[in-house]
Amino acid sequence: MSQVAEIQTFLNGLLDHSLWSIVIALGVIVFTLLTRGLIVRLLINLLKKVTGKTKTKFDDKLLTAFEKPIAMTYLILGFYLASSLIDFSPELKLILDRITRSLVLYAIFWIAYGATDYLEVWLHKILEKRNARVDDMLASFLKNGSKIVIIVLGGLTIAQVWFDELAGIITGLGLGGLAFALAAKDTAANLFGSITIMIDRPFEIGDWIQTPTVEGTVEEMGFRSTRVRTFAHALVTIPNSVMSNDPITNWSKMGKRRITYKLRLNYNTTSAQTEECVERIRAMLKSHPEVHPQTIFAYFEGFGENGLEILVYFFTKTTIWEEFLIVQEDINLKIMDILEELDITVAVPARRLLVNETENQDNPVIDYTS
Template identity: 45%
Template sequence: MFADFLSNYGTLIKQIAIAVLIFLAFLLLRKIFITYIFRLLLKITKRTTSDFDNQLVMSFEKPMRVLIIILGIYFALAYLPLKEAQDTLLLKFLKSSIIVAIAAGFYNMAGVSSGLFEEIEKKFNVHIDKILKPFLEKIIRAVIVVLVVTVLLQEWGYSIDGLIAGLGLGGLAISLAAKDTLANIFAGVVIITDKPFSIGDWIYTPSIEGVVEDINFRSTKVRTFAQALITVPNSTLANEPITNWSRMGKRRITFKLGLQYFTPRDKLERCIQAIETMLREHPDIHKETIFVTFEGFENHSLEIFLYFFTITTKWEEYLKVRQDVNLRIMKILEDEQVPLAFPGRSLYFETPLDTRQQPQDKPQDKT
């Protein structure tokens, strides 16, 4: 009985065993690829001055791992006595797997394409804005997906002519249904081309204030100073006035300094001259525009108007410069013995006010 079984299925069992060995050999090849070949490639790419080749190897690592397993499955099944239709199907599966693996590598590389953009900037001496880079990454990924789907459909015998014709008929319906989405996409294109801000800029609009972290087809992500991440539709940003504080050439400081009314005129003049001289000699104050003037007589003080700019535009450095200026102004006022004014009010009575304490009436003795 066993001999009959071997005579009938012995060849098939032998073929299955060889197919399993072929698959195990590819698993071993995958291990060799990860342990030796991939590490060798990384060592070679790390010696270069560019990070692009290193990112290229890393992008294709996982797709190559999966592709080796798929090749093992294909050659293992191809060794078995399959029918012609099954062989054809198996070959299509292999071709599709290779297409997907290569596309996955390029898809991953598009996600870390900063190295590619840096190489383009160095070789062609062009500047690619930071806000444009993630937008280009998403466009490249979308193109890769569309191309892969198109090639796979053709590989499996599906005609894409009808699909393209259907897109024309369905375009109107899609545009009506996704009107807001399309408006955001076109607004995103306007923001990209007009460049009112870039990633990392501090912006202010009537609806949002914070630092730009990302921009995509539909929206822009802004991190507020309370560390909240707000997603703003591109159409909203495109229709609002945008103040980009990060692109200031200098940062303004303006305030009024109130001195007491009994300050002598000569001391007032010396204070104004000393403050203006201090500002013009200060290393962190912009020399182009400095105003220190006696503006007028207010209700409670003699007002000195100050208007000047700091060289730095960074918020932290700006606060330190402003603090230093304030301390120097206090030193000038102390040297001149000029006190600052504060709101106060004097009351005058037509008749003298009797502040003497009135004697209290003694209680009557009822006994």
């Protein structure tokens, strides 16, 4: 009912106004709409001349966050000036004043919100001058955190325009506040999870990680979640409360990459051939430029079910997957060359069937031997 009454008051007040006041107000609104683009461009160009004199390019990029909020503020001021030319009732003036103040505050916080996108650039520039380094994950965390703070402060500030006793209203929420706290427990868990990740630092932006639920490259970490790009190029969003509790394997932190397998030789291979084969493989690995010299094993390990087993165990210097595959292929080809030169064949799984002939030829005894 109060809204209907306000509309009736507005219409009644509008009819009491002089025609000239309404015409001038409409003229101001039309002028504001027509000159908005020109005024905004002039103001932006003026600011560019000022920022062009500085050594850093950060303020030049920051201007892009100002353009739309400035245009909005210019429109708000135009409409406010037009409304001030008309003698509205005190109640309606109060409503129009609150609307104007709310929109101006919205534009201000919009500028601050847009400026946070350049916070990472500013941090890197400042720390480069001090020969320090800020990692991408911390910069992303600060940027997203700043956006949340700005949204909360903006909402509270605009609410203060409409509710003079905002603190009293918040205090008087009672059970509603408790219900809100219970509903926000997951958000709080994600917030503390993000803090835990920032302290422990199990990964950084760009790292290749593996968890029980996802494997891929970390793209972004925010207050609520972490985004991981899988190798299928899908983007997976994981709550930080889950990420902080799951075991995380960070493959990007490998200093070297392991290769291990058992080479099985045919049982027809002689002991001399086996010994020379092991020695040549070991020598080849030690002389290979892409094999890490710290741990190299090549030994005749034992007699397997299908052949003589040689353990091959070593690490590559590179951890990049494609380079790793190239090194592995090169070593496998060199081992094949050694086997060909020594006339050694690789054992394959086989079974031998022995048939024992007896006096009763109709019922032979069959022995299955591996």
